[in-house]
Amino acid sequence: MSKTIFITGASRGFGKIWAEAFLKRGDKVVATARDINKLDHLVKEYGDSILTIQLDVNNRAAGFAAIKKAKEHFGSLDVVINNAGYGLFGTIEETSEEQAREQLETNVFGLLWITQAAIPVMREQGFGHIIQVSSVLGVVTLPILGIYTASKFAVEGLSESLAAEVKDFGIKITLVEPNTFSTDWYNTSAIHTDRIEAYDQLKESFYGNMTEDSIGKPEATVDAVLQLADNENPPLRLFLGKMAYPWTKYIYEERLKSWEEWSEVSAAAHG
Template identity: 40%
Template sequence: MTKTWFITGTSSGFGRIMTEKLLARGDRVAATLRKRQALAELEAQYGDRLWVVTLDVTDDRAVHAAVDTAFEQMGRIDVVVSNAGYGLFGASEEVSDAQIRHQIDTNLIGSIQVIRAALPHLRRQGGGRILQVASEGGQIAYPNFSLYHATKWGIEGFIEAVAQEVAPFGIDITIAEPGPAGTDFGAGLVKPPQMDIYEDTPAGQVRRAIADGSFKILGDPVKMTDAMIAAAEKQPAPKRLALGSTTYQSIRKALNERLAELEAQKDITLSTDIDA
């Protein structure tokens, strides 16, 4: 059955791959991006099955207007994919205040507003699916990505709560957590000036590993996109979808460490209740 999708951040990476795959199989796509010409070829090829609007997700009013217009133009939208985002790469004291705000406005608040804008429409049509493209970085953390992680951990907490709020309306939400993949994410990293003091720290080690290629990129973005599309159609909806062997290993290690720490402090934790 033909489906209609709303996808943000479609100029490159997962958003672009997903748009191409869905159109090729016969679905309709409402696509947003900052530079419309990036989809000109697909517009010419697929005609009215591709609806395109220029959108910067940091503009709250524009987000709500774009979502409203997409539902009006496309009718029912089956899946809303919140994908737009980028990475800010630098130790926390290296990044500027303006860079911090833009990272949060794009990855966290932008994603929140896309979902908030879609919810009334999904409720009125009797349900639907939301796919939030997050990252393994919503469960684990690397040095130099502190602000990026703040947004990804933040959106996961938001989704955890919202999924419970809207489940009674037939709206299901899945968080996709891709790990390092062969997209152009690295080329889009915003990098503030580096401080020499971090050269011989974990932050410096990560910088060198990325620069010299020893930070291995194992994820196949096409396979990951296929898995996201499949998850968006699966019943019941998975709460999370971890993608890539690096992601599996990293998240598993982090969860085991957190659980071990929780159990190690069990006596202290339980002792802090009000006395009976």
């Protein structure tokens, strides 16, 4: 039985690849993007199976209108994939107020508005699955991507709380946490801060550690996302890529070790 899939940021990267994969197997897709002209080839090939909507996720009212239009057009809303977002590259000191606010506006608030719009629709129909595209950088950190990481940590906390709030309505929540993939996120869609020379060596080391083997192929994520959308009992979290789990495992083992070493001090602070 075909599903209705709503995807933000569907004009490139993961969003475009996943939208086409859902269409190819016979699902209905609501594909949103700032520039829907980039989706013309999908409309030409899949016709009535796809509805394109021009959307800037930062516009809360437009997000609610897009969800309403999707429901009215296809009759139901099975899966919402909050994929829209971008990466801000630069150190904390280098980041301007405007850059920091815009990063959080899109990656956190844009996702929040679409989520808020989808919940009442799914609650009324008694089912639904919201897939939040987070990142491995929502659970571990790197230098040079501090504000981006902060945005994904926010998405993680928001979505885990949300899962507990909506589970009795038949609504499932999943955080998808990719490691680095060769999408536009790392290239043309990225925003870079102005340079402070003191960080040049750190940046050289950061970019030098990117090896071909550590960067995943976006097309390889399709089977995982299709399985996720079809699962009756989906996980709260799903890594994408082979680098994310071992890295996170190591980092959390180190964190637990540190908390254990300071546990007596922590307990004494309770009073």
